[in-house]
Amino acid sequence: MVNNLSHYSRNRRRALLRLLLVTAMLILLNYACSQLFYRIDLTEEKRFSLSEPTKELLRNQDDIIYVKIYLSGDLTPNLKQLQQSTVEMLKQFQAYGNENIQYEISNPFDIPDENNLAAYLKELEAQQVFSIPFGISEKEQSSRSFLFPYAVVNYHGKDKTVMLIDQIQPLSPVYDPTVAISLLEYKFSKAIRLLSDDKKPSIAFIAGHDELDTLYVQDIAISLNELYDVYRLDLPNSEYIDTTYNVIVIAKPRSAFSDADKYKIDQYLMYGGNILWLIDPVIADFDSLKRSGEFTSVDYDLRIMDQLIQYGARVNNTIIQDKQCTNIMVPFGNTFQPRPWLYNPIITGFNKQSPIVKNIDAIEGKFMSTVDTLAVPGIKKTILLTTSPASRFLISPTRITYNIVQSQYMPKDEQFNKPNLPVAVLLEGNFTSAFISRKPTAKLLEQQRIGNGVFKEKGETAKMIVIGDGDMIKNYVDQEGKIYPLGANNIEKYIFGNKDFLLNCIEYLSDLSGLMETRAKEVKLRPLNQERVKADRTQWQIINIAVPIFLLYLFSGIYNYIRNRKYNH
16 A cells, blocks of 8 residues: 555656656747747748848838738738738738838728718828729629729838739739739838838939930839939030949930940949940831831941940841731721731740849830840840740841731741840849950040049949840820820730830849849749539548548547557556
8 A cells, every 4th residue: 555655656756747847848948939030931932931132121120110001891812812912921021020010901991981081082092092993793894893902101201102913903803913912022122122211223314326315215214213313414525424323224326436435334334333225226217118118227337336245245237027016007998907017026035034024014126136145254144035936037238118018028937937036135243344455545535534433444243234126215205295105005005014124124223232133033823723623522521521530530449459458457
């Protein structure tokens, strides 16, 4: 009896000791985990991982960033997913921005009083938050409602509106939010950066070589003004290009560059400046056909190609024809009919690895030229845009005729044998001066106080984008002076993605913080295959009911078997 009591007491002490030990280990483990912060993202596309520039941006904020999400109400599953993804993204922001990131979901239609609601909607419109028409269901296509797919970010008393969807109205019930979800990190990071940076980056449009007039670049200049301070720099009357300009834009020059102007561009690049080139090497304009219905192309004497070749790119004296093209209106009896105009290619060949062309709509070109890349040590080259598989090029001088719209003059399919021609390239790295073989000229210009200072042979890290189409940045202006949106095609009744592409180019070139890389993020939505769901419904119902019961009986049997063996002995 005494032995049994002693054995019982000893077991009890051991059990208490184990309990205390386990409790202490749990407390220590919990404390250690609270001191360490680590997230593991097991999704293939790293959906729940923020980029390093975004994390750094969030850590550096010193005040509350308040986000109000207006996408609310009776949403379709797809839009509900967009709302949930927005909330998940902000929760990720909280993980790195700590308590500085706060958010709420607000439905403007929750205001019951009509007068108050109308006043509130006007306030939202002043913040660039607009109601978007929205179909309720597939069966009720004519029945429409409105929603607000926006969020407003507030920081230091300033607001920035973020459009959550990726397309302009109206929205359909089957709207696919994949692209919109992919861009959430980029849009919110960009908004926070704009609100936290008091100084805008500077952009300069170069003038002095018959570049596009301000009227023809006004649409993109207006869009750029939101994010940048935009200037126009008369290069021949300037001694140098200040590197406070984050990017210079050379938009369709049509007269020759002097040695001094080439040197100013060269040294701006050597001192870390970035350049967007939009070059037409060949004189070819649709208006030239109005006189006789044809013309022969002539090369521009720009005297800039040798410089571009030194940097690693060459815009060839060619004109591209592409079967994937926009239409022009052609007289047919008493009416006009659309006919394909091979010289206006629709560019859809995007480099999917580059954030510059990620989620960009098709781009319309006009008398485009091919762009080659050349081997230059230390320069990374990335082809951004290519033509369709059914394209070819003509070498200038060549005859351009209006009759090509007629089927008998149209080139045969087998003649479109130059697929995927590059028309825009990105160059990055430490460029070598184009004047390295012309040092006496460079020294003479330096003595005349031309350029940014001491002649640099090897440049600091810089970027440039070379596009073989000067008209890509040109907005249409009618005879009454009305300016149309960049990329608008009145015949196709469509606005192509020219402006988005060029804005991305400038943002990439001026992006010192690296946030642009968040545009490359790709989120894959994996909806259920409804046909397989219907076909396998019974099978999965049986599995879901039978397997848990089977496992319950299995473990119960094993437990009883072990117990019987233990106590039978």
